[in-house]
Structures are given as C-alpha cells and as structure tokens.
Amino acid sequence: MDLAQSVLAGDRLALARTLSLVENGTAEGKSALNTLFPHTGKAHLVGVTGASGTGKSSLVNQLARYYRQPSQGEQPRQVAIVAVDPTSPFTGGAILGDRIRMRDLSGDPGVFIRSMATRGSLGGIASATSAVVQVLDAAGYDLVLIETVGAGQSEIDIARLAHTTIVVEAPGLGDDIQAIKAGIMEIADVLVVNKADLPGVENTERALRGSLSLSHPLAQRMLHHGKLVTLSAQPAAPSTEELVWIPIILRTVALDGTGIPALAEAIANHRAYLQSTGSWQLRERWRLQTELDLLLQNTLVASFRSSLPAGTYERVLEDLLERRVSPFEAVERLVDGAGRAAEEVV
Amino acid sequence: MSERKIRVLIAKPGLDGHDRGAKVVARALRDAGMEVIYTGLRQTPEMIAEAALQEDVDAVGLSILSGAHMALVPRVFELLKANGQERVKVFLGGIVPDEDVPLLLKMGVIGIYGPGTLSDTYVNDIRKAVLTDNA
Numbered sequence: 001m002d003l004a005q006s007v008l009a010g011d012r013l014a015l016a017r018t019l020s021l022v023e024n025g026t027a028e029g030k031s032a033l034n035t036l037f038p039h040t041g042k043a044h045l046v047g048v049t050g051a052s053g054t055g056k057s058s059l060v061n062q063l064a065r066y067y068r069q070p071s072q073g074e075q076p077r078q079v080a081i082v083a084v085d086p087t088s089p090f091t092g093g094a095i096l097g098d099r100i101r102m103r104d105l106s107g108d109p110g111v112f113i114r115s116m117a118t119r120g121s122l123g124g125i126a127s128a129t130s131a132v133v134q135v136l137d138a139a140g141y142d143l144v145l146i147e148t149v150g151a152g153q154s155e156i157d158i159a160r161l162a163h164t165t166i167v168v169e170a171p172g173l174g175d176d177i178q179a180i181k182a183g184i185m186e187i188a189d190v191l192v193v194n195k196a197d198l199p200g201v202e203n204t205e206r207a208l209r210g211s212l213s214l215s216h217p218l219a220q221r222m223l224h225h226g227k228l229v230t231l232s233a234q235p236a237a238p239s240t241e242e243l244v245w246i247p248i249i250l251r252t253v254a255l256d257g258t259g260i261p262a263l264a265e266a267i268a269n270h271r272a273y274l275q276s277t278g279s280w281q282l283r284e285r286w287r288l289q290t291e292l293d294l295l296l297q298n299t300l301v302a303s304f305r306s307s308l309p310a311g312t313y314e315r316v317l318e319d320l321l322e323r324r325v326s327p328f329e330a331v332e333r334l335v336d337g338a339g340r341a342a343e344e345v346v
Numbered sequence: 347m348s349e350r351k352i353r354v355l356i357a358k359p360g361l362d363g364h365d366r367g368a369k370v371v372a373r374a375l376r377d378a379g380m381e382v383i384y385t386g387l388r389q390t391p392e393m394i395a396e397a398a399l400q401e402d403v404d405a406v407g408l409s410i411l412s413g414a415h416m417a418l419v420p421r422v423f424e425l426l427k428a429n430g431q432e433r434v435k436v437f438l439g440g441i442v443p444d445e446d447v448p449l450l451l452k453m454g455v456i457g458i459y460g461p462g463t464l465s466d467t468y469v470n471d472i473r474k475a476v477l478t479d480n481a
Binding site: 012013016019024087088092096097099107112113117 | 351372373375376377379381383384385390393396397399400402429431
C-alpha cells in the first residue's frame, strides 16, 4: 500500500510521514496530496488567532476536549489540531510549544496534534499549513483546529484558510482604539474574551462591542448583495435567516472550561450560517483560488528564472543595486530579455 | 522550501519538576536551526511516544533528574518501536550515574549529556546521527 492509501486507511504513522513530506514540499508529498485531494472538503476548518499569551492553546485544548465528549445527543468528532509557532529569522530554528497546553488530549486516538513552524511566512500560518490541513481532512478528521502564531494586527492569512475564525482577546491588552483598528479584529467570526475571570473583562468586552456596533466590514461588503441589516450591539443569537453574520462576543476561562460549550455552539451556528447562505462555497472558492494563484505564481517564477540565460538575472540585479535601473525597468528588462532569448533559440 | 529540517522532541518524563536543562537544550537546538517540539513536564512514556509519532520527529531528548532513567528509557524505546519509529534517535540529559551509561548506550541511546555539556557537543551528535541515517 502506498503512503496516501495508508493515510486513507487510518495509519497514523503514514499520516505523520505524509504531513512532513507535504510540509517539506517534496515530490513524494505532492504526489500523496494528488491522491488525497479528492477526499478533502469534508472538514470544518476553524482558525484560532490572537495575541501571544491570550490563551489560544489552552482554548484549543478545551475545545478539542469538548468535541471529544460533547453534550448529550451529539457525536464525538475526529479532531485534528495544527499549531503554528514562529521560525527564527536568524537561525531557521523554532520552539514549538503549543503541545504543553494540550496534554489533556494525550492518549485519545480521535485527536491528532501537529506542530508547525512558520518557516519564513509572515501571515500567522506557514505556507504549507493549507496543504497540511488538506491531508488531515482527507485522513478523516472532520474538525480541524488551526492555531496561528501569536498574532498582533495584520496576520490574517488564517481568514483565507479557515471557514470559521475565532479571535481570542484577554483583559488588559489594549484600549478601545485597538478594537477599532483594521486587520485582525475584522476577520473574527467569533470574538472570545478569554481569561474572563481576570479584572477588566468588562472593559475589554465593552470596547469590542462598541467597535462592532459602529459597523462591521463584512456587513458593508455584503450590503449590495441583499437587504440592509441593522447591526446590533447585543450578542445577537446568530440567525441563519439573516444574510449577514454579526460576530459574537463570548467570555471564556480556558483553564477551567467556562464558556466552552457556548463557544462550540457559536462555531456550529457559524457553520450552519455558512452552509445555509452559500457562503461555505464562496469561502471554499476564495481559498482555493488564492491557493491556485499562489502556486501558479511560484511555478511561473521558478520556470521563468530557469529559462533565463545564465547570468542575466544577476546582471539586472547588479544594475538595480547600482541604481542604473529602477525595479520596474529591471522587471521589464528581464521579461523582454527572456522573450528575445527565446526567439533567438527559435 | 524543500530543505531538510531536523525535528526534535524534548520531553521530561517522570515526576521531577526541574526543566531548566530541558529548556536550555531546546533553545540551543533552536539556535542550531532545528525545530524543537517542547512538551513540558511530567510526561509518561506513552505521551512521549504519541507526540513523537504525531510530530514525525527525527530525535527525542529526554531530561531525567529523578533517577528513574533505567525504567523510563527502555519503555520509551519499546513504545517507539511498537509505533514503527525505530529510526528515531534518543538522547538523554539530566543526572545519570556513570555505571548506567554503558547500559543506556547499549539500549541505543545516542548520547548522554549531563550538566556542563557544551551545546556544540549534542548539536553535532544529533545532526550527525539524524543525517547519516537519512542520507
């Protein structure tokens, strides 16, 4: 049985190996992904992001525990966790420490945790995270929790990858101006104020609520597609009839599990909203298009670079360094030069 | 993109809470360009083997200061083998009496690094052990 077939058959060692091959961008990994891709698209991808120290890992731990032992009448889910931590820009090394908070999940065959380093990506996840998630999806994990690096303001790649994005805040991290800044606050489908047992939780929640009540960019983007909606400052129960999803604000204490069932419910409601409005397909399309474009760019650039006569690129780069050409002229020169070289060969 | 990254699991099995050494080693391996998965305190051999499997690591470093190494190390080897991870290199840190060293090396431990070991020593040993195996 080849590697991809073993992954589909539930072999955990084969899964772990495949994740490495895919993460390393090897030919074997690509070939495995080719086999696995038709089996993807079933998992609910849930992103968890927020600043360092807000409790993302502990929250992911509690969520996974909840999904393994849900309240009555619900089936336990197969849960995969992809936890991303930063790579050192100087040495290329990384400390991946998210498992420390996830020890409760050890020994459960229905949970698979994989740590990843960003390996140079700056958007909060690694460039291979999407492919790694696809492998886990194909392996039958129907809920994939993706924990980003400690994200400040603009690490928003997770919103492109995940169906549902949870932004985790904690009391005492910033005033109401932080809450109205662009970036990470805008991508939240669910806003969690974790460590809600700490003083200052009311202020944090009020700032977030105030920010949401001004307007939500998603709403504005959706307005010309449908009816006008009045944004409510209350944690409105998400209605699947409404066109616009208004982010919910929830309080949790990840250490003791307070608020986790409500969070799981919000995630389920968001999924139902996505599916009933067709947004699920839209997000899938957006995600796969982004991925296709990125791959296409990388492949075209690589094949273009290898088609250039030896030394051409270096000469143009030298001209650029000497300020003899601008970056625009450099690109023109490379593209035209490559065209001419190709004609000469013909 | 496709460069070979060495992945190492650093774990503290057993009940002692002295994790300074483990953290120093984790940091040194990071500075040597490796990806270090740090699992924290009080791990059972089962937890360590499970993490080694899910993370597909090349090496496992065990920090033991409780004196339980002669019980914990064989168990870790046994579980790694049961999971099909015989190729994973195991090294030790902490306090290990001299008379136990030959026995541990015989079990397959690639190196035992007590307090005062220069980081270059274990960095080079791990790199050599992993790369010669996967060449």
